[in-house]
Amino acid sequence: MKKARMFPFERNRYFYGKLLTVRDFESEQRYFNDKRRLLNRLLFGSGVVAGMQVVAVDDKTITVEMGVALDYLGREIVIPAPVTLKLSMIDGFTNNEYKKNVYLYVAYDEKGREPVHSVGSSSVRGEEMSEYNRFLESYRLYVKEEAPSPQSFEHAGLMEDIVTIYQDADVRVTQRMPKFANPGDVIDVTLVVEKTLQSPRVSLAFQYDTDGMDALSKEGSSVRFLEPGDKQDTEYRMSYSVKVQDRPGTLGKLKVNAGNVELLIGDKRVPVDHAVQHSLEIISQPVDERIMKIWYERSLDQAVEGYADQDVCLAKIGLLQLGPTYMIEQVERVPFNEYIPNASLGNRLSQTGKVSSLNRFYAEAQARELDFGSKPELDVVYHPERNAFDFKLGIPKPQTIKDEIATGVVEVPLDPQEKSGLRFFSRGKRNYVTEEIVHGLGDGQITVVVGLEEIPDREAPVGSGYAKVYFGSTDVFKDTEYEAELPNITFGTLIYPHKGSFRIGMKLGGGTAETALRVRWWAFKKLSDDNAVLTAELRRAIDQAAAAAANED
Incomplete structure (x- = not known):
């Protein structure tokens, strides 16, 4: 479709008795072909319309499926049946270097068909002549080993x-x-x-x-x-x-x-x-x-x-070199997206809408651990210069059991009795019950062991080696070098399995000169199979974090 043939368009005018020559019939074909191809070019562009998938059959062979494409001059390219070729047999493929990518192209190609005897040519030239009776609008596959320039596409x-x-x-x-x-x-x-x-x-x-x-x-x-x-x-x-x-x-x-x-x-x-x-x-x-x-x-x-001199690229084929030969490792179909979309499909897609770049934002998130039992925290900071949100989420630590034992100390004050100088529990009672103690091992059954701790130096840190802990009755050590300066106390425990807590009850066996008692407790729990117990408090924390994030949105 050259410029001289493209415009202005001329078509035959028929009248009775008109002498039709080769020129008239060629003009008839050119009129319809050029006009159709011009509209193809301007309305639809170039690329694959349907089919033409390239598939690797084996290490050295490819198949191009049947399909339709339009080239950059608006000409229709039709592959009527699948074609299977060895890559080395395709035009443009060289064997000098196998470590490379090659690009498979399809081009429009006309071929003469049905040679017949030409009576007119023989009478003029004096020898027997033949001409093609048909033109086959076909295609040509070839390979380029250089990657096309990114700017070369329309x-x-x-x-x-x-x-x-x-x-x-x-x-x-x-x-x-x-x-x-x-x-x-x-x-x-x-x-x-x-x-x-x-x-x-x-x-x-x-x-x-x-x-x-x-x-x-x-x-x-x-x-x-x-x-x-x-x-x-x-x-x-x-x-x-x-x-x-x-x-x-x-x-x-x-x-x-x-x-x-x-x-x-x-x-x-x-x-x-x-x-x-x-x-x-x-x-x-x-x-x-x-x-x-x-x-x-x-x-x-x-x-x-x-872009008249450009053809449609069907595939980028990655090759691996294996000694003196090669193998096809990878086939990427239509690598430069040379497709012609269906008009009705494009209309449907356009109705789905798109998000403007003005509405795009970026989110960055950080998480930190909070103490078990804390409420989840969510802080959001917006940076307008970057269209970015900083989300900082505080998540309470899960109550994961890494050990089956927990311990703690309870200080129990003693009140002095008048005249005697001895001290007893508050208000003169000899029974005392502590406040509720959370042991930190989660809900479920536990075993609690309670002892009376004696520290000669009250300022000495716990675990320094100066402390002694008496379990059971201290009377068994009476009149020995290990006799306790502490009074004899009977202990009891009250467990709340569903709450993960307990209380310590104590009964004082007599008076003492101590101003306070230091009670040491140990809680023991059998580990579950996954060494973790997800408590109700943790589940509530997760729900609260999700609700807080939803409210921020």
Whole structure:
């Protein structure tokens, strides 16, 4: 479809007795073909319409399924039946280097069919001549071993600013950023690392400078990429975000200086000898409107023939080198998203709506432990300059049993009796019951052992080795070197299994000169199978935390 044939369109005018020649019939076909292809090109674009999936059959063979596509001149490409080919037999494949990615393309191709004897040509030239009776509108598959430039695709240059940070035969690092944005928008800058499967692990770190935009990451303007060690792929993408300043009508810039780039391929540090810079137009009108305006203001020559020499890429095929040969390790279908969407499906999808970038926000969360029994806490701080929320959640510690024993001390004051100088329990009673004691082992049955602790030095710290604890009756030590200075006391315990607590009851066997008694207790509990007991208090804490988070939302 050349420009001379594209416009103005001419069609045959038929009248009675008209002499029809080859020129008239060719003009008839050209009229309908060129007009249809022009509308295909302008209305639908180029790419795969349906089918044409590429599948690896074995280590060296692929199958291309039947399907339909439109090329960049609007011509229909039809693969009427699945075709299976060895990769080495496809045009463009070379055997000099197997550690690579190759790109499978499909192109429109016309082929002559049904050769027949040409009577007219024989009478003119004097020898027997033949001509093709039909043209078969077919296709051609071929391979390119160089990755296409990201800017070579029709819509990429319209919507994105794409720069190349580094490129060699095995690795290419590019970065993409939108070309237009509104003030206050949060936009993603995408780092794309493309490599062959057998290339060493890639890592990249750099600092960037901005004008008209603010970094949103906690790391500021630092970016770091490290290829995962647990997966093998030919392309990796990583995004970081910046916020556009309120400067409509100006040009925002994001620059990466060569001196701020550290690129490692395996253990080898690779120098990056040039700076790259993105440009972003900060506009007041909606971005979609601006892009559509540029699209419709292009010339007809640009619309029809701007990408005439480009074909549709069906697959990126990753190869592994195995000694003197190769194997197909990976097939990525339509790697550059050259698809033609169905119009009715696109309409349905457009009705689902989309979230504006103005409504996007980022959340960062921190959690800290609170003492068991505390109420959950939730603090939220909003950072408008980063469109970010900081959530700080305080969660009470679960009552996990890591040991089957708990211990504690109860101080019991004694009141003096008049004249005698001896001391007894409050109000002269010889029985005393403590307040409720929470042992910390959770609900359920426990065993409590109680003893009377004697510390010659009252200021000595607990566990210092100076304390003695008497269990049972102290009378058994009477008239021995171990005789206690403490009175004889009978103990009892009252357990509350459902509450995780208990009380200690005491009966004083006589008077004592001590001003207070120090009662040491031990609580024992048999561990459950998972060594943890989730108490009712913990369940309530979790419910309260969930309710608090819901209220904040």
